[in-house]
Each structure stands twice: as C-alpha cells, then as structure tokens.
Amino acid sequence: MTPPRNPRRQRGQIAVLTVVMVLALLAVLGLVADGGLVFARHRELQATADAAARAGAAQLDEAAYRASNGRTARLNPAHAKAAAAQHLRAAGFTGHTEITTSAGQVSVRLAESIRPPVLGGFGLGPAELAVRALARPRTGITQPQGP
Numbered sequence: 001m002t003p004p005r006n007p008r009r010q011r012g013q014i015a016v017l018t019v020v021m022v023l024a025l026l027a028v029l030g031l032v033a034d035g036g037l038v039f040a041r042h043r044e045l046q047a048t049a050d051a052a053a054r055a056g057a058a059q060l061d062e063a064a065y066r067a068s069n070g071r072t073a074r075l076n077p078a079h080a081k082a083a084a085a086q087h088l089r090a091a092g093f094t095g096h097t098e099i100t101t102s103a104g105q106v107s108v109r110l111a112e113s114i115r116p117p118v119l120g121g122f123g124l125g126p127a128e129l130a131v132r133a134l135a136r137p138r139t140g141i142t143q144p145q146g147p
Contacts, residue, residue: 029118030118030119030122031119033117033118034116034117034118034119034120037114037116037117038114038116038127038129041112041114041129042129042131045095045110045112045129045131046131046133048088048091048093048110049108049109049110049131049132049133050133050135051087051091052084052085052087052088052091052099052108052133053084053106053107053108053133053134053135054135055083055084055086055087056075056080056081056083056084056087056099056101056106056108056135057075057080057105057106057135057136057137057138058083058137059075059076059079059080059082059083060073060074060075060076060137060139061074061075061076061103062076065139070139073137073138073139074103074104074137075101075102075103075104075105075106075137077101077102077103078101080101080106081099081100081101081106084099084101084106084108085097085099088108088110093110093112095110095111095112095113096110096111096112097109097110098110104136104137105134105135105136105137106134106135106136107132107133107134108132108133108134109130109131109132110130110131110132111128111129111130111131112128112129112130113126113127113128113129114126114127114129115127
C-alpha cells in the first residue's frame with residue numbers, strides 16, 4: 001500500500017526545480033556567448049598578425065634584388081621590423097608584441113588578455129590569447145619547386 005499523499009508537503013518543488021534549471025541555462029548561455037566572443041577576438045588577432053607579417057615581408061633589400069636581376073628576394077630586416085610595427089600601431093593593437101626578422105622571413109607574435117564579459121562578471125579570470133604569423137618575401141611569378 002502506498003501512503004496517502006500530503007499535498008502541503010509537496011508545495012514549492014516545481015519552483016525549486018525551475019530556479020535550478022534557469023540558473024543552469026544561464027550558465028550555459030554565458031559559456032556560449034563568452035566562447036563566441038573569445039573565438040571571434042582570436043580570429044581578429046590572427047588576421048592582424050598575418051597582415052603585419054605580410055607588411056614586413058614586402059620590405060625587400062632592393063640592392064640585392066636589383067643585383068640578382070629580380071631572382072633573389074631578400075628582406076631588409078630593419079625595414080621589415082619597422083613596417084610590421086607600423087602596421088600594428090595603425091591597427092590599434094595594444095597587447096604584447098614580438099617581431100623577429102631575418103633576411104628570409106618575418107615572424108610576428110601577438111598576445112592579449114581579454115576578460116569574458118558574461119562569466120568575467122562572476123569572477124572568472126581573463127582569457128589569454130596568443131597567435132603567431134610568419135611571412136616570407138616573394139616576387140614575380142613563382143613556379144612550383146620539384147623535389
């Protein structure tokens with residue numbers, strides 16, 4: 001036999017369940033919103049690094065280029081670094097920057113700390129984003145190189 005139900009003892013159970021479910025739903029929505037914003041910022045950061053590296057890779061050593069009759073594309077490392085840094089300033093990037101150059105390539109590393117807007121309000125720390133871009137100088141029409 002089942003004991004008779006006491007309707008007074010069961011009052012408020014739905015309210016408690018509803019509050020718990022709404023809080024869980026808000027937490028999931030916060031994760032989704034913050035994850036999307038962090039992902040979008042990471043893409044923007046990567047695009048900025050790529051553009052800065054390409055700007056640096058466009059700074060050829062003109063004397064070497066002309067002396068080789070256009071066959072040798074070598075960078076002017078000082079001009080390449082300055083061009084990459086100028087692009088980052090023009091883009092308004094204020095995070096950590098590391099630009100390294102050589103005669104053959106430009107490497108740009110960017111790092112930034114962002115605070116998730118939704119979950120950051122609940123004390124979750126900032127998200128650290130870091131990207132790297134590498135560009136090499138190229139001139140003219142290049143043919144695929146065989147083994």
